[in-house]
Amino acid sequence: MAAETGKPPYPSARPLTEAAVLVPVFRGRDGCLRIVLVRRGDGGAHAGEIAFPGGKREPGDAGLEDTARREACEEIGLGPERIEVAAQLPVEETAISRFRITPYLARINPPDAWKRCDGEIAEVIEASVAELALSASGGGGPPSCRVGPHRVWGATYRILRALLPRLESGEWSF
Numbered sequence: 001m002a003a004e005t006g007k008p009p010y011p012s013a014r015p016l017t018e019a020a021v022l023v024p025v026f027r028g029r030d031g032c033l034r035i036v037l038v039r040r041g042d043g044g045a046h047a048g049e050i051a052f053p054g055g056k057r058e059p060g061d062a063g064l065e066d067t068a069r070r071e072a073c074e075e076i077g078l079g080p081e082r083i084e085v086a087a088q089l090p091v092e093e094t095a096i097s098r099f100r101i102t103p104y105l106a107r108i109n110p111p112d113a114w115k116r117c118d119g120e121i122a123e124v125i126e127a128s129v130a131e132l133a134l135s136a137s138g139g140g141g142p143p144s145c146r147v148g149p150h151r152v153w154g155a156t157y158r159i160l161r162a163l164l165p166r167l168e169s170g171e172w173s174f
Contacts, residue, residue, distance in 0.1 A: 016093060016100040020068035021054025023089065023159065024078060024108040025129075025167065027174050032128050033167060036108070037147060037156070038075060038116070039123040050125070050152045052103065052159070053078070064102045072106075076124050077115025082108050086172050089163060092155040103159050107174055125150075133164045 024036035040049045053072040061067045065085060072078040089103040114124040127147040135146040144153040145160060152160065166172075 014098050016098050018057040018064065018067075018102075019055060019099045020057065020064040020071070020102045020104065021052035021159075022068040022072040022078070022083070023052050023103050023105045023163065024072065024083070024110075025086075025105065025172075025174055026108045026110050028126065028128075032130065033174055034126045034128055035132065035160075035167075036076070036078075036110070037125045037127055037152070038121045039125065039150060041119050041122045048122070049154070049156070050147060050150045051156050053121075054101070054103075056099070065104055068102075068104045068106075075117050075121050077111060078108060079111075082111065084108070089159060092158050094155050099155070101155055101159075105163070105172065107172075129164060129167050132160060133168060136161065136164070 026034055028034045036053070037050050038053055040047055040051060042048065053075045054068055055071045057064060057067045061070060069080055069083060072083065073080065084107045085104050086107055087105045089105055092101045092103070093099070094101070116124050125147055132145050132147060142153050143161070144151045144157050146152065
C-alpha cells in the first residue's frame with residue numbers, strides 16, 4: 001500500500017501532537033541576514049539536534065503563535081518585546097515523533113547575550129542565511145545543510161529549504 005500512496009510506511013496510530021517553532025531572523029552588525037537556531041541538550045528524544053526554538057502546545061497557550069513565542073522566551077530568553085511575527089509558514093509533520101509543527105517567521109531584535117535554558121539548549125547559533133543556502137545538499141544521504149560542524153536535517157531542514165530562497169529574494173524586509 002505504501003508504494004501506491006507514495007507515503008512512507010510509518011506507524012500512524014498515534015495522533016499528531018500540535019507544536020510550534022519561532023524562526024527568528026535578523027540582520028547582523030555585518031549586514032548579513034541571520035537565522036537563530038538551537039542545538040538541543042543531551043537529554044530527550046531530540047538530543048543534539050539543530051532546531052528552531054519551539055515545542056509542543058501547552059493548555060495555557062492562546063494559540064500556536066503563542067506557543068512559539070513562549071518557547072523562544074523559555075529556551076533562549078527572547079522576550080516578546082523583541083519579536084515581530086512576519087508570517088506563518090507552511091506546516092511540517094514528523095512521521096516518527098508525530099508532531100504537527102507550525103513555524104512562525106519573526107523579525108527579531110536579538111539581545112546582547114542569549115539566555116539559554118540549561119539542560120534543554122546546549123547552544124544558540126546565529127547562522128548566516130547565505131551560508132545555509134550554499135551548504136544545502138540533496139545527494140548522498142538524507143537532504144540536509146550544514147551550520148558550522150552541525151548537520152541540519154528533518155523538519156528543520158524542510159522548513160529552511162522552503163524558506164531560504166524566499167529570504168534571499170527579499171520577500172520580507174529585515
